[in-house]
Amino acid sequence: MPQANVKMTVRKITDHTSVIDIEGEVTGFAENELMDAYTQATSAGAKAILLNFGQLEYMNSSGIGLLVTVLIRAQRQGQKLMACGLTEHYRQIFELTRLDDAIGIYGTEQEALAAAAA
Amino acid sequence: MNENVPVNQTTKQPRDAANWAKSGENLKVGELPREATNLNVEGRRVVGPLEGFGQLWQKTYRVRLSGTSVTPTEVVKVWKEHFPEFQPPSNRFYPSVAGVQPGEVVMINAMTPGGPVSTGVMVLYSDEESFTLMTPQGHPESGWVTFSAFEEDGVTVAQVQSLARANDPIYEMAFRLIGASMQEQIWTHVLTSLARHYDVQGAVSVQKTCVDPKLQWSGFKNLRHNAQIITLLYTLGTPFRWVFSRGKKA
Numbered sequence: 001m002p003q004a005n006v007k008m009t010v011r012k013i014t015d016h017t018s019v020i021d022i023e024g025e026v027t028g029f030a031e032n033e034l035m036d037a038y039t040q041a042t043s044a045g046a047k048a049i050l051l052n053f054g055q056l057e058y059m060n061s062s063g064i065g066l067l068v069t070v071l072i073r074a075q076r077q078g079q080k081l082m083a084c085g086l087t088e089h090y091r092q093i094f095e096l097t098r099l100d101d102a103i104g105i106y107g108t109e110q111e112a113l114a115a116a117a118a
Numbered sequence: 119m120n121e122n123v124p125v126n127q128t129t130k131q132p133r134d135a136a137n138w139a140k141s142g143e144n145l146k147v148g149e150l151p152r153e154a155t156n157l158n159v160e161g162r163r164v165v166g167p168l169e170g171f172g173q174l175w176q177k178t179y180r181v182r183l184s185g186t187s188v189t190p191t192e193v194v195k196v197w198k199e200h201f202p203e204f205q206p207p208s209n210r211f212y213p214s215v216a217g218v219q220p221g222e223v224v225m226i227n228a229m230t231p232g233g234p235v236s237t238g239v240m241v242l243y244s245d246e247e248s249f250t251l252m253t254p255q256g257h258p259e260s261g262w263v264t265f266s267a268f269e270e271d272g273v274t275v276a277q278v279q280s281l282a283r284a285n286d287p288i289y290e291m292a293f294r295l296i297g298a299s300m301q302e303q304i305w306t307h308v309l310t311s312l313a314r315h316y317d318v319q320g321a322v323s324v325q326k327t328c329v330d331p332k333l334q335w336s337g338f339k340n341l342r343h344n345a346q347i348i349t350l351l352y353t354l355g356t357p358f359r360w361v362f363s364r365g366k367k368a
Contacts, residue, residue, distance in 0.1 A: 001270055028266075028279075058134050061243035061250035061264055065176075065281045068167050072174065072330045089135055096141035096242070097252075098166045 004030040008037035017116050018046040019109065023055035028062030038070055047079050048116040052109055054085030064097050071102055080104070084112045137245045139221035145240055145254055147223050148214040155227050157236035157352055158345040162254040164240050165285065167329075170260025171337030172284030172293065174330035177302070179278040181309040181320040182270070188316055190267035190274050191246045197265055197276070197312060198249060204311040206304055220244050224251065230346070231296060234353060237345040239263075253282065256343035258297065260285045263305075276312055278305045281329070286340040288347075290333070 006024035013019055018041035026034070041049050051067075074081045082104040086094065094100040106112035147160045167174055183193065197204070198218040202211040212225040218241050225238045235258070239251035248266035253259050261282025267274055280301075284290035289297070306322045313320040341347075 002268060028264075056132075058132060060134060060137065060245065060248060061262065062248065062266070062279070065167075065262070065264070065279070068281060069176065069329050071168070076330070087132065089132055089138075092141045093138055096139065096164070098168050102168055 002029050004033050006030045006033055008033050010037050010040045012041075012044060012046070013050075013113060014117075015044070016046055017048045017050065017113065018042070018044070019050045019052055019113075021052045021055065023057075025058040026056060026063035026066065027058070027060050028066065030063065031066055034066050034070060038073070042074075042077065042079060048082065049074060049079060050082045050084060050109065050112045050116065051103075052085050053083060053090060054109075056085070056087075056090065059090065059093070064093065064099070067099060067103075068097075071099070075102070080116065082106060082112045082116065084109050134245070137220060137243050139240060139242050139252075143221075145223055145238070147225060147238070148216075150212055150225055154210070154212045154225050155234075155236040155349075155352075156225060158256045158343070158348055159223060159225060159238035159254055162256060162343070164242070164252045164254050165257075165260040166252065167261035167281045167283060169334075169337065169340075170283040170285045171287055171334055171340060172290035173328055173333065174261075174283040175280070175298075176327045176329050177280045177305075178325045179302075179305045179309055179322055180325075181276050181313045181318075181322045183274045183276060183313060183316055183318050183320065186274070186316045186318060188274055190269055193267040193274055193276055193312070194247050194249065194265070196315065197267075198244070200315070204308045204315075206307045209304060218244055218249050230300070232292060232346050233350050235346045236349045236352075253285070255285075255340065256345035256348065257285060258289045258292070258346070259283065260337070260340075276309055278309060280305070283330070283334070285337065286344055287338060288341065288344060 009021040011019045020037045084106045144161050145159050208229040210227040214222045216222050222241045223238050228235050237257045242252040243250040250262050250264040252262040259282035263280040267276045284293045309322045
């Protein structure tokens, strides 16, 4: 399979909140990277995971499918999944695929973290 | 990355912008061949894998196109152009005049053990190496299917991957009884036909994962859109519509 052209960095904000910075392309080939980042973010006990799409360059339908599987996994673990940094284009895709019903979407990381702390 | 760095609010369109259907519009069916039944799609909205009723399954079907020099881009181009031809005879697909383009509707007239069903799908996404069809309300499934090709160890692989759950309780029961295996036969047939197009006798591999075993009881009300029931009632009403239309003409 082709290599994923994506970099995911996990930042622990508090004991209960972690951020995954997504840089590059979210396609089906990014499965290992996304699942590894999610595991890393939650292994320390985080109950809120924020996906920061500020550096997202490209996403296809397989990439959206990956987000669905991460969301279901988070829901089953009782974790809250949030997103920030989405451009209008990607917000529309979240709307079209109904991901916006299940993932809290915020304009900035600060807004999302404030909501997670509330 | 620093948390104080402004997030990406640029107005520049990303590379994938033209590949996606637009959101917020109900489905519109274009011109169809006379033999196609246009039911259960017009005015409906598309529904994703987070909606619906049944268990959420991801199923991946693959065939290796060994012995050919065809590229993934060439495979997907042919796949889009000949999409209805690769289907089993019981599944009639009617793409719009525009073809497999984002936002376009593909009507489906299929024959199932439960009788005929008229439904359709919308092209959610399309690029040179993949395209994705998303289901509308009333379709047996809530979710999408992605058709793609990629290179693995120097061989082009064609793949069908579905991420979907049954749309309502009747469909869920039907999938558990017979529908799931029928669906596997359909996608296996499609990949086998595609491989045969390149003179390849490839074996199709299937990988199934239950992503969410829970039933979504909020999806019970989706029964009111059930395309199978509506198609059956429409079919039963055909003689009455014929008599009524003759009466009006007289």
